[in-house]
Amino acid sequence: MSNLAIEAKNVRKRFGAHDVLQGVDLAVPEGSIYALLGPNGAGKTTLIHILSTLVEPDEGMVRICGHELAAASMVKRSISLTGQFAAVDEVLTARENLTMAGRLCGLTRAEARARAEELLARFDLESAADKRVRTYSGGMRRRLDLAISLVTPRPVLFLDEPTTGLDTMSRRTLWDLIRSLKRQGVTVFLTTQYLEEADQLADTIAVLDGGRIVATGTASELKTRLGDEVLELRDGRGSLIRTLSTDGSLQDIRQQLNELAASVPPDTRIAIRKPSLDDVFVALTAQEKERRSS
Amino acid sequence: MMTIRQHQSGPQQTAKSASLAVTNAVFIGRSLRLSLRNPEALIMAILLPILLMLMFTYVFGGAIDPSGQYVHYVVPGIILLCAGFGSSSTAVDVTQDMTNGIIDRFRTMPISSVCVITGHVVASLARNLLATFLVIGVALLVGFRPTASLWEWLAALGVIVLFILTFTWLFAAIGLVTGSPAAAGSYGFALLFLPYLSSAFVPVSTMPGWLQGVASRQPITPVIETIRGLLTGTPIHNQAWWAVGWCAAILLVALVWSWAAFRRRAGRR
Missing domain, CATH: 3.40.50.300 (P-loop containing nucleotide triphosphate hydrolases)
Structure with missing residues (x-):
């Protein structure tokens, strides 16, 4: 104490x-x-x-x-x-x-x-x-x-x-x-x-x-709750479609993008960046909501 | 690179704290310094009453009292006008301190943080007394010939000090409940009007009947009659008791109001 x-x-x-x-x-x-x-x-x-x-x-x-x-x-x-x-x-x-x-x-x-x-x-x-x-x-x-x-x-x-x-x-x-x-x-x-x-x-x-x-x-x-990197997907006009967490390895990114390929338009742009405070909040508050509702 | 003086951290570690006397002295010194560093406001607070007095004596004086004796009548009124005007800046000083974060610093120190208000009040008293002395000095130059003895001078000074303290605390309370320095500043205006509705510039008996009721029953009139009586020998009657009573009552209300407002205000943000 x-x-x-x-x-x-x-x-x-x-x-x-x-x-x-x-x-x-x-x-x-x-x-x-x-x-x-x-x-x-x-x-x-x-x-x-x-x-x-x-x-x-x-x-x-x-x-x-x-x-x-x-x-x-x-x-x-x-x-x-x-x-x-x-x-x-x-x-x-x-x-x-x-x-x-x-x-x-x-x-x-x-x-x-x-x-x-x-x-x-x-x-x-x-x-x-x-x-x-x-x-x-x-x-x-x-x-x-x-x-x-x-x-x-x-x-x-x-x-x-x-x-x-x-x-x-x-x-x-x-x-x-x-x-x-x-x-x-x-x-x-x-x-x-x-x-x-x-x-x-x-x-x-x-x-x-x-x-x-x-x-x-x-x-x-x-x-580590978020992964090391974040993938940001934007459509042709530059608006954010979604973000994905990744460990940054080629294998993980390839696998995630393959799974996505069918559901996003072909002119989608991809950026890789470090997790931001926003991401931490989005992730943590989402977890918090889940925890409360379950 | 920076190193701070080594110290042992731990639950037993406690800092010294300033005594109440030192705390008050520090805050009074601070407020006096703030006053001196705002020369425009200081000059206004001193110059305005002097200009008003010269204006009343030379411009209106002839019409009000053609015998040229108006200066004897008007000096007490100018002194109070000056005190009311000078103390109104306390509201601005107080609001500034309460809104810019420095109050949080004082409140987390092991001191009586309400002394920050006392500091402003004492500085206001000092500013106003300086202005009062200058007004009296200029009045003497333009022909004011008081008949007061030393004791009457001291008694008049006492009433003036009480009046300044009363209005300064009232403005401190106003400063504590208003949200911004600009708003606090505008309240001074209202109280500036009170001396005009009193016996400060013309005898109450020259006013219309309904106004006489207001003018003779408001707190400024007995204060003015008392000071006028002490300085120039006009009859005071029971006005001195009314003057002291009014001031003491308003002062008490202002003190309680300030204290409550400080506690409430300080804990809100």
């Missing part, structure tokens, strides 16, 4: 008529990166808000570093949240943002200043340290946002879609930062819409759909 950083049992949340979370269970081991994958509206942000004390669940048990949510001040001392909208003060400079966060986390003025200096250097924000955050690029904002979360060390870090809207370079920089946190023993719980992100970072991926965790596993475990 003691080696779970985050533990949740049967977490439910309803907003009006909308059942956002319908009984979520989680077990996140200390020092791991856990990715919550799901489409828009799956309930990812609600779940992260519940885990980080922002929203009260209607039902269920949550324990962060052994503290139940009712002990909110203990939980808050163990966590740090980097929300979906970079939670930085735009009118202040990066240095002021970091110093302010340091003071709020109980550092003295001198400690807060020193810590800000340290983080500015480590997050490559020194050259812009005294510019107002309003002038920053998306990548710089996210780096600052993450830096603010690390002003005082917390064992659990929540990141809500940390790289949404970033360019490839900024995304990779952020991934490196997240990996280095893990090496220092921080438990990272992140949400993402990108399979690649979960794939690159996470020790465990949970797929949230329709308010439930529909699958949990490592990236490779999830992908």
Whole structure:
């Protein structure tokens, strides 16, 4: 028990008529990166808000570093949240943002200043340290946002879609930062819409759909559910007819196409690609529906 | 490459947290800084009342009081107009914080996050007092000759502070329940009208009968009569009690409303 950083049992949340979370269970081991994958509206942000004390669940048990949510001040001392909208003060400079966060986390003025200096250097924000955050690029904002979360060390870090809207370079920089946190023993719980992100970072991926965790596993475990490659069949006008899973071998592809040959028009175009998040969802939600109906 | 200061992770790991005094000081400092970095709004908040006073004194003043003594009458009204206008920007500041995600950061810190509102209120008080002093300074330049003793000045200042706090908290509550900074901004307009329907610019007795009822029963009139009495020696009667009573009642409602709205609003997203 003691080696779970985050533990949740049967977490439910309803907003009006909308059942956002319908009984979520989680077990996140200390020092791991856990990715919550799901489409828009799956309930990812609600779940992260519940885990980080922002929203009260209607039902269920949550324990962060052994503290139940009712002990909110203990939980808050163990966590740090980097929300979906970079939670930085735009009118202040990066240095002021970091110093302010340091003071709020109980550092003295001198400690807060020193810590800000340290983080500015480590997050490559020194050259812009005294510019107002309003002038920053998306990548710089996210780096600052993450830096603010690390002003005082917390064992659990929540990141809500940390790289949404970033360019490839900024995304990779952020991934490196997240990996280095893990090496220092921080438990990272992140949400993402990108399979690649979960794939690159996470020790465990949970797929949230329709308010439930529909699958949990490592990236490779999830992908093998789909096969290694996807065959995409489009008609002459380019609209998708169907997709097929394949292991990518000539033998498998030939066999599948032979079986199909009679049922599709001769001008059908074929493309082979890696499974996308869409495919994972289509497959997982289909399985989920089947499981429920049987 | 990046390395973060080494620490031991584990259930026993807990961070320190700031005391209530430090939290308040940090948020007040933040809000003051935000005010200073919005010079347009700051200049407007100070310049507008001064321009209004000059306009009332020199443009309308002659028609209202041909003896040229109108400046003695209008100063308390201008001070309150200025306070009402200045505190309305608190609604915008509060809504901005509640809608841009930074509130989530504060709420996940082991601090009393409602202090972020207190910070805005104190900054508003500072801005408004600065504007009040400038208005009084300019009034003295254009011929305002108060008769107040030191104690009367202090009492007037006390009433002004109470009035500013009351309206600032009211606007903070409005900021907490409105959905966007633009919407929050438009509420300031409504309250800007109240001083015109009071004894701020003309004696209530010069108004039509039905309006007299409104003007003499609304909260601004006793506040103005109290300040006017303290500064220029006009009779106050029981207006001071009405002024303090109105302000205290509205302040209490605004505080409770803010507190409830903050709790509800903050937990919704």
